[in-house]
Amino acid sequence: MKIPGAEFALIDCYFTAQDVRRSDVALGIGDDCALLVPPVGQQLAATVDTLVADVHFFAAADPEGLGHKALAVNLSDLAAMGATPAWATLALTLPKADEKWLGAFCRGLFALANRYDVQLIGGDTTRGPVTVITIQAHGFAPPDRALRRDGARPGDCVYVTGTLGDAGLALAVGFGEATVADKDAEYLRLRLERPEPRIAQGLALRGVANAAIDVSDGLAQDLGHILERSGVGARLDVEQLPLSPVLLASLDRQAAITTALASGDDYELCFTVPSEQVERLERLAVNWDCRCTPIGVITAEPGLRLLQADGSAFRLEQLGYDHFG
Amino acid sequence: MKIPGAEFALIDCYFTAQDVRRSDVALGIGDDCALLVPPVGQQLAATVDTLVADVHFFAAADPEGLGHKALAVNLSDLAAMGATPAWATLALTLPKADEKWLGAFCRGLFALANRYDVQLIGGDTTRGPVTVITIQAHGFAPPDRALRRDGARPGDCVYVTGTLGDAGLALAVGFGEATVADKDAEYLRLRLERPEPRIAQGLALRGVANAAIDVSDGLAQDLGHILERSGVGARLDVEQLPLSPVLLASLDRQAAITTALASGDDYELCFTVPSEQVERLERLAVNWDCRCTPIGVITAEPGLRLLQADGSAFRLEQLGYDHFG
Numbered sequence: 018m019k020i021p022g023a024e025f026a027l028i029d030c031y032f033t034a035q036d037v038r039r040s041d042v043a044l045g046i047g048d049d050c051a052l053l054v055p056p057v058g059q060q061l062a063a064t065v066d067t068l069v070a071d072v073h074f075f076a077a078a079d080p081e082g083l084g085h086k087a088l089a090v091n092l093s094d095l096a097a098m099g100a101t102p103a104w105a106t107l108a109l110t111l112p113k114a115d116e117k118w119l120g121a122f123c124r125g126l127f128a129l130a131n132r133y134d135v136q137l138i139g140g141d142t143t144r145g146p147v148t149v150i151t152i153q154a155h156g157f158a159p160p161d162r163a164l165r166r167d168g169a170r171p172g173d174c175v176y177v178t179g180t181l182g183d184a185g186l187a188l189a190v191g192f193g194e195a196t197v198a199d200k201d202a203e204y205l206r207l208r209l210e211r212p213e214p215r216i217a218q219g220l221a222l223r224g225v226a227n228a229a230i231d232v233s234d235g236l237a238q239d240l241g242h243i244l245e246r247s248g249v250g251a252r253l254d255v256e257q258l259p260l261s262p263v264l265l266a267s268l269d270r271q272a273a274i275t276t277a278l279a280s281g282d283d284y285e286l287c288f289t290v291p292s293e294q295v296e297r298l299e300r301l302a303v304n305w306d307c308r309c310t311p312i313g314v315i316t317a318e319p320g321l322r323l324l325q326a327d328g329s330a331f332r333l334e335q336l337g338y339d340h341f342g
Numbered sequence: 343m344k345i346p347g348a349e350f351a352l353i354d355c356y357f358t359a360q361d362v363r364r365s366d367v368a369l370g371i372g373d374d375c376a377l378l379v380p381p382v383g384q385q386l387a388a389t390v391d392t393l394v395a396d397v398h399f400f401a402a403a404d405p406e407g408l409g410h411k412a413l414a415v416n417l418s419d420l421a422a423m424g425a426t427p428a429w430a431t432l433a434l435t436l437p438k439a440d441e442k443w444l445g446a447f448c449r450g451l452f453a454l455a456n457r458y459d460v461q462l463i464g465g466d467t468t469r470g471p472v473t474v475i476t477i478q479a480h481g482f483a484p485p486d487r488a489l490r491r492d493g494a495r496p497g498d499c500v501y502v503t504g505t506l507g508d509a510g511l512a513l514a515v516g517f518g519e520a521t522v523a524d525k526d527a528e529y530l531r532l533r534l535e536r537p538e539p540r541i542a543q544g545l546a547l548r549g550v551a552n553a554a555i556d557v558s559d560g561l562a563q564d565l566g567h568i569l570e571r572s573g574v575g576a577r578l579d580v581e582q583l584p585l586s587p588v589l590l591a592s593l594d595r596q597a598a599i600t601t602a603l604a605s606g607d608d609y610e611l612c613f614t615v616p617s618e619q620v621e622r623l624e625r626l627a628v629n630w631d632c633r634c635t636p637i638g639v640i641t642a643e644p645g646l647r648l649l650q651a652d653g654s655a656f657r658l659e660q661l662g663y664d665h666f667g
Contacts, residue, residue, distance in 0.1 A: 043385055047571070048491050049422040049555060050387035052483070055380040060368055062375035063463060065431045065478065069470040097374040108392045108433070108476040138388060141476070145394035151433040151466070151476040153390065158377070166373050230374060246372070 031123045032107065037136045039103065051138035053104060059157040062100035066090045070148040075191065080118045082210035083150070084125030089212045090233065091154035092133060093284040096219035097231035099164040100156030102133045107152055110145035133216060164222055164229035164288065169247035173227050173289035173315040176298070178215050179307040180261040181236055182273060183208035185280020201263040208261075212284035218309075221301050222288055229288035235279045237333060240287050241321060250320045253313035255331045278323070278333055289315050356448045357432065362461045364428065376463035378429060384482040387425035391415045395473040400516065405443045407535035408475070409450025414537045415558065416479035417458060418609040421544035422556035424489040425481030427458045432477055435470035458541060489547055489554035489613065494572035498552050498614035498640040501623070503540050504632040505586040506561055507598060508533035510605020526588040533586075537609035543634075546626050547613055554613035560604045562658060565612050566646060575645045578638035580656045603648070603658055614640050 033046050044052035055061050068087050070076040088105060095102050107126070111118075130137065135154070187209035189195035190202070197205060215231075222229060228247055232239045236258075244250055258277045265273055285307075290298050295311075302309035316322075323331040358371050369377035380386050393412050395401040413430060420427050432451070436443075455462065460479070512534035514520035515527070522530060540556075547554060553572055557564045561583075569575055583602045590598055610632075615623050620636075627634035641647075648656040 043485075044488075044490065049419040050389040050425060050481070050488075052423075052488055053386040053388060054485075055386055057382055061378040061380055061386075063378060063429075063431065063480075064375040065433050065464055065466050065476075067433045067435060067466045067468045067476070069435055069468050069474075072468060072470055094374040098377075100375060104388075106388065106390045106478055108390050108478075110392060110394055110474055139390055141390050141392045143392045143394050143397060145397055145472060145474060147471050149435055149470060149474045149476075151390075151392070153431055153433075153478050155388075156375070160368075160379075163369075163375075163377055165369065 031119050032137055032140055034123065035127050035137055036131055037134055039134065039136045041103065042136050042138055045136065045138050046140065053138065056157055060160055060163065062095055062098045062156045062158050062163065063153065064091055064094035065151060065153040066094065067149060067151040076148065079210065080121040081125035084122040085129050085211055087150045087152050088126050088129050088135070088154070089214050090284060091152045092129070092214035092216060093212065093231040093233070095154055095156040096215045097164060097229050097286055098156070098158060099162065099219045099223045099229065100158040101220065102135045102154060102156045102216060104138045104155040105130065105135050105152055107137060107140040109140065110143045110149040112144070112146060112148065162223045164219065164226055166228055166230055166243050167246040169228040169243050169249050169289040169315050170291060171249055171315050171317040173291050174295055174311050175240070175251055175253065175287065175289050175313040175315060176309055176311055177232070177236065177259060177285055177287045178218055178309055179283070179285040180259045180264070181232065181283050181285060182264050182277035182280055183261050184212070184282035185276045186264055186267060188280070188282065195267065197263060197267045201267065204263055209282060212282070214284065215286045215307065218286055218305060218307070225294045225298050225301070226288040226290050229286055232283045232285045232287050234281045236287060237278045237321060243287070243289065244319065244321060250316040250318045250322070251313055252316055252322045252324060255323050256326045257310060257312045259308050259310040274331065275333060356444050357462055357465055359448070360452050360462055361456055362459055364459065364461045366428065367461050367463055370461065370463050371465065378463065381482055385485050385488065387420055387423045387481045387483050387488065388478065389416055389419035390476060390478040391419065392474060392476040401473065404535065405446040406450035409447040410454050410536055412475045412477050413451050413454050413460070413479070414539050415609060416477045417539035417541060418537065418556040418558070420479055420481040421540045422489060422554050422611055423481070423483060424487065424544045424548045424554065425483040426545065427460045427479060427481045427541060429463045429480040430455065430460050430477055432462060432465040434465065435468045435474040437469070437471060437473065487548045489544065489551055491553055491555055491568050492571040494553035494568050494574050494614040494640050495616060496574055496640050496642040498616050499620055499636050500565070500576055500578065500612065500614050500638040500640060501634055501636055502557070502561065502584060502610055502612045503543055503634055504608070504610040505584045505589070506557065506608050506610060507589050507602035507605055508586050509537070509607035510601045511589055511592060513605070513607065520592065522588065522592045526592065529588055534607060537607070539609065540611045540632065543611055543630060543632070550619050550623050550626070551613040551615050554611055557608045557610045557612050559606045561612060562603045562646060568612070568614065569644065569646060575641040575643045575647070576638055577641055577647045577649060580648050581651045582635060582637045584633050584635040599656065600658060
C-alpha cells in the first residue's frame with residue numbers, strides 16, 4: 018500500500034546525507050532496524066514529539082526553520098531531562114515529494130543535529146494529505162541524575178532560562194493579532210522558528226536542580242506539571258518573569274506578563290533548585306549563553322500563586338488569542 | 343500552540359492503562375522523557391513506521407484492528423532483525439478526541455503489546471485533519487547476531503514464512519476490484535488487518551539465516567533490497583510460492599502469483615539460509631505456527647529471475663490495481 022520505490026528514493030537522497038557518524042551506531046538507516054550500542058552504566062532517555070501543519074506551524078513556513086524546530090523541540094525534552102543527545106528517528110508524512118522543500122528541511126535538521134552530534138538512525142517517509150513531522154530523540158543520563166518532574170521540594174527556588182513569551186507574541190503577529198516594530202520582527206520570528214534547546218543548561222543542572230521541565234505549553238501549565246507530579250505548590254513573583262525588550266516594547270504590562278505565563282513554544286527550561294545549591298547554580302549560570310532568572314519558590318501548600326510586587330494576586334486571564342484550536 | 347490540557351487528558355486516560363510493567367523501564371509515560379535501562383551486552387534495535395488514514399488504511403477501519411496493526415508492523419521489523427521486543431512509543435494525530443475510537447485502538451494495541459511484553463514508554467497526541475499513527479519500537483539483539491539485509495551469499499536458500507498475497511487480495515476486495523466467497527472474507531480481512539509479527543521465527547533464525555527482511559511492500563521489492571544490499575541476485579521458482587487456499591480459489595494462477603510477488607502488507611519474513619544450515623532450519627520450522635517454504639536460491643549474478651516449472655521466465659506485470667497512489 019506504500020508508493021513503491023518512492024519511500025526509499027526519498028530516504029536515500031536526503032536522509033543519509035548527514036555528516037555525523039557516531040561510533041555507537043552499529044547500523045544506521047537502510048535496514049529493518051537501526052542497531053545501536055548504548056553506553057554501559059547510563060540510562061537511555063527517549064522522547065517523541067509531533068508537529069502538524071496548520072496546527073503547530075503554518076503550512077507555508079520556511080522548511081529549513083521547520084527542520085530545525087522539529088528536532089529542537091525533542092532536544093529540548095532531552096535538555097529538560099539533563100540528558101546528552103545521541104540519536105534521532107524521523108517519521109515524515111508529506112503531501113508530495115517536493116525536493117526543494119526536502120532539501121531545505123534537511124539542511125535545518127542536520128545543521129542542528131550536527132551541532133549536538135545527533136545521528137539520524139532511521140525513518141519512514143509516507144504520503145499523506147498534510148505534513149506531519151514526528152521525531153523521536155534518544156540521549157543518555159547517569160542513573161539517578163536525570164532531571165525529573167517529580168523532585169521539587171518546598172523551599173526550592175524556581176528558575177527559568179532565557180525570556181518568556183516571545184514565541185507567543187510572534188504567533189500573535191503571524192495571525193495579525195499583534196504588531197511589532199519592523200526592527201523587532203526578525204528577532205521574534207527566530208524566537209518562534211528557531212528555538213535553541215538548552216542542552217548545556219540541562220547537563221549543568223544534573224546534581225543541582227531537584228526538578229525540571231521544558232516550557233512548551235506555557236510556564237503556568239508546564240510548571241503546573243512539576244507541582245502536580247511533586248505534590249507541592251509554588252508562589253511566583255510575576256514582576257521577576259524574564260521578558261525581552263521586544264515583548265516589553267510591544268505589549269502593555271498585563272498582556273506581557275500574561276503572554277509570558279500562558280503562551281507556548283518558548284522551549285526554555287523551568288527548574289527548581291534547593292537553597293543549598295543556589296549559590297552553585299548562580300556561579301554556573303554566569304557562563305551560560307542565556308539568562309537564568311529566579312522567579313519564585315516551591316511551597317508545601319498546593320497550587321500556583323501569582324503575586325505582584327505589592328503582594329496582591331495577579332489574575333491570569335485566558336490569552337485573548339486561541340490559535341489552532 | 344497545543345490544545346491546552348487535551349493532550350495530557352488523552353494520554354492519562356488511555357495510554358497509561360497498560361498491564362505491562364517492565365523492570366528495565368526506570369521512568370515511563372509522564373515526564374519529558376522516558377528513562378530506560380538497556381541490557382548490558384546487547385545491541386538496541388530501533389524502528390519506526392507510520393500509518394496514514396486513506397493511504398495505509400481505510401479511515402473507517404476498525405480501530406481495534408488498527409491498534410494491533412500499527413504495533414504489528416513495527417514488531418515485524420524487529421522480527422526481521424532477530425530482535426526481542428521491549429519498548430514502544432506512540433505519536434498519534436487525530437481529527438478529534440473520540441473516546442470510543444481511542445478505547446478500541448488501545449485495546450488492539452495493548453493486546454498485542456502484552457503478548458510480547460512490550461511497554462509503551464512515551465507518546466505525543468496531537469490534533470490534525472487526518473489520523474496519522476507513528477510507532478517506534480525498540481528491541482534487543484546480541485552483537486553480530488542480528489539479521490541484516492546485507493548478509494546474503496550465493497548458494498543461500500531463499501525462504502519465506504506463512505503465505506503471500508492474502509493482504510493484497512483483501513485490499514483488492516476492499517476496493518471492489520476482486521471478489522471472494524463469503525466464507526473466505528473473514529480469513530482475508532484478518533490477514534490484512536491483523537498481521538502476526540513473526541517474532542519467534544526471527545529469534546530462531548539468529549545464527550541460522552544470513553539475511554532477512556519483512557515483506558511489507560511485496561516479495562519482489564523486499565527481496566530486492568536484500569539482493570541490492572548484499573550485492574547478489576536470486577532465482578525464484580514461482581510455482582513454490584506459498585499461496586493460501588483462499589488466494590488460489592479466488593484468482594487464476596497468473597494473478598495469484600503476481601499478487602504473491604507484488605502486493606504488500608503481508609508482514610511475512612523472507613530470509614536466506616546457507617546450505618549447511620538448511621537441515622537445522624527445517625528441524626526448527628517443524629515447530630513453527632506458520633509455514634516455512636523454500637522458494638529459490640541466491641546467485642552471484644545480480645538481479646531477480648522468476649522461473650516457472652518448465653524453466654521459462656515468469657513475467658511480473660504491474661498489479662492491475664494501484665491503491666492509495
